[in-house]
């Protein structure tokens with residue numbers, strides 16, 4: 046699925062790195078616990094989360110993710126956006142809740158974790 | 163690369179917001195060296211977990227990353243409280259992190275096992291009341 050398609054499905058607003066919305070992503074994860082993202086996620090390019098702090102961005106950087114979706118209209122700070130810009134990570138924010146946002150993407154073909162470490 | 167390359171960072175323990183800065187910088191440096199992305203990711207995740215641990219549990223410390231021909235060595239040194247029971251600390255789910263750390267997205271007791279999983283060797287030297295030194299190696303090629 047293209048990042049742009051995600052944005053349309055979630056009715057989300059892109060906050061940075063709009064130039065990368067044509068990129069394709071093949072799986073995603075929804076999680077507020079960065080400990081678990083670091084430990085269990087494998088090759089997921091998208092993180093959907095309701096947690097907003099700089100560690101969310103750094104976690105995504107460490108995991109080579111391409112896109113972060115903040116749910117429930119959460120807005121990252123300028124510092125977080127700058128960090129994301131440095132590595133080209135697309136950041137968007139949606140009014141939808143985590144469960145609904147994940148469900149929408151999943152039911153439109155963006156599945157979760159198939160690879161097991 | 164015959165010379166060993168060394169990166170060294172002070173990790174500030176007073177400010178959770180900056181935790182992970184050193185790891186981001188190391189990742190950038192390793193990319194510039196042209197290492198393969200799988201190796202870089204393993205080093206990044208292991209170091210990031212260790213750096214966050216230094217901030218959360220030990221009030222900061224020093225991170226050193228050495229790149230030699232055949233391996234990358236990450237050494238994390240702190241003067242924190244030390245780890246009482248290392249075997250326990252290595253178990254998934256064991257954490258002494260306070261609730262406020264959990265509300266920041268950490269403290270699930272996954273860090274040390276994850277560091278072990280992503281590296282070829284991990285050595286933990288810890289003395290109660292003195293500090294902890296963690297040495298991790300990721301082999302190259």
Ligand SMILES: Nc1ncnc2c1ncn2[C@@H]1O[C@H](COP(=O)(O)OP(=O)(O)OP(=O)(O)O)[C@@H](O)[C@H]1O
Pocket residue numbers: 080081211215216218219220240242243244245251252256257258259267268269270271272273274275294
């Ligand atoms: N540098 C350190 N100094 C003192 N204690 C530490 C240090 N690193 C880890 N510990 C102890 O080991 C425990 C387990 O660490 P681990 O990284 O596995 O989990 P955590 O940091 O509590 O949670 P998570 O890593 O999932 O966010 C910690 O809760 C803490 O008690």
Ligand SMILES: [Mg+2]
Pocket residue numbers: 211214215269271272273274
């Ligand atoms: Mg930890």
